[in-house]
Amino acid sequence: xxxxxxxxxxxxxxxxxxxxxxxxxxxxxxxxxxxxxxxxxxxxxxxxxxxxxxxxxxxxxxxxxxxxxxxxxxxxxxxxxxxxxxxxxxxxxxxxxxxxxxxxxxxxxxxxxx
Amino acid sequence: xxxxxxxxxxxxxxxxxxxxxxxxxxxxxxxxxxxxxxxxxxxxxxxxxxxxxxxxxxxxxxxxxxxxxxxxxxxxxxxxxxxxxxxxxxxxxxxxxxxxxxxxxxxxxxxxxx
Numbered sequence: 001x002x003x004x005x006x007x008x009x010x011x012x013x014x015x016x017x018x019x020x021x022x023x024x025x026x027x028x029x030x031x032x033x034x035x036x037x038x039x040x041x042x043x044x045x046x047x048x049x050x051x052x053x054x055x056x057x058x059x060x061x062x063x064x065x066x067x068x069x070x071x072x073x074x075x076x077x078x079x080x081x082x083x084x085x086x087x088x089x090x091x092x093x094x095x096x097x098x099x100x101x102x103x104x105x106x107x108x109x110x111x112x113x114x
Numbered sequence: 115x116x117x118x119x120x121x122x123x124x125x126x127x128x129x130x131x132x133x134x135x136x137x138x139x140x141x142x143x144x145x146x147x148x149x150x151x152x153x154x155x156x157x158x159x160x161x162x163x164x165x166x167x168x169x170x171x172x173x174x175x176x177x178x179x180x181x182x183x184x185x186x187x188x189x190x191x192x193x194x195x196x197x198x199x200x201x202x203x204x205x206x207x208x209x210x211x212x213x214x215x216x217x218x219x220x221x222x223x224x225x226x227x228x
Contacts, residue, residue, distance in 0.1 A: 034191060046122075048209060048218040049151075049159060060216065092159055094215070099164075100173045102151070103215075108158040 002027050003096045006091075012114045019080040021109045023093035028073050029096070037096035040069055040078045043087040043108075052091075053078065077108035080111075090111055116140040116217045118210050123222030128228070130200050136210030136219055143187035145169075147213035150195050152206035153221075162208070163195065167175040178204075200226045 003026040013019045029036045040053040051060050053069035056076060066081040080087055093106040122134040135149070150162040163184040164173045172184050183196040193210050207221040 039217070043159075048220055049215075051216050052212075052216070054214065054216075071153065090158075094159075096214075100174070103161040103164070103177060105159040 001102055002029075002095055002104050003093055004093055004104050004106040006093060006109050007065070008038075009109055011108060011109055011111045013080075013083045013111060014114045015085065016082050019083050019086045019111060021078045021091055021093075021111075022066075022077070023071075023076045023106050025074045025076075025095055026043065028097065029076075029095050031094075038071070038073065038076050039096060040067075041094065042087075042089050042094045044086075044094065051090065083111070085113060116212075119211075120208060120210055120222040123208065125227060126200055126223045127130055127228050128201060128226055131196070131198045132200065132224060133211075134195040134208055134222060134224070136195075138191045138193065138210075141212075141217075143186075148184075148193045149211045149213070150184060150193075151209045151211055151213065151215075152204075152217075153209070154203070154206040157206075158189040160206075162201065164213075165193070167213075172206045178194040189199035197224070200207065200224075201225050 005024045027032050031105050038056050041049040043049045057069045060087050060090045068079050090108045090110050092108050095104050117139045119137045132191050140222045147166045149164045165184045180197045185194045205226050209221045
């Protein structure tokens, strides 16, 4: 099965400063149709997960443009250009390329304000 | 607007059974595959099961295979998760989500304890 590895697992950030989260997969996430099914999710404290980014770099509706996704193959990055207080939470990457049998989440990266 | 509302969680003894429901509205439920995802207390997200739009194919995480059954009733716009032979490690908030993880419910807590 594909393993998704995020780093760092904890990310203290100063308000207004950038933040970057890395996600690596144990296999290439390029699907036979040419797409790469790598998503990013945000989970604020006490809330359900929310999809931010799909297929590596596409922002979902309503997601601020300070969030951006990039990468290819096995290496992916979520960047927040200027962290705001509402960005506190846990961020997960997830692969949807290698199914069946499974969809796989990373361990999560906790973003907090310094 | 799309709504997913889980129900059926509660406290159950080890070895017991529980059936979760996810009531869907605001979209054509019968046209979309659906997932169950869980989150143990203080832990990350774990994909549990997926069912195709018509129920023709079902997929499970190894951790629940043979014990959990995903099903759906398209006439009632409802997704189910039958959980048997429950273990302490199944304790988690269980979320239902659409096929691309864009829409999530609020979750229902399952606690397996004697």
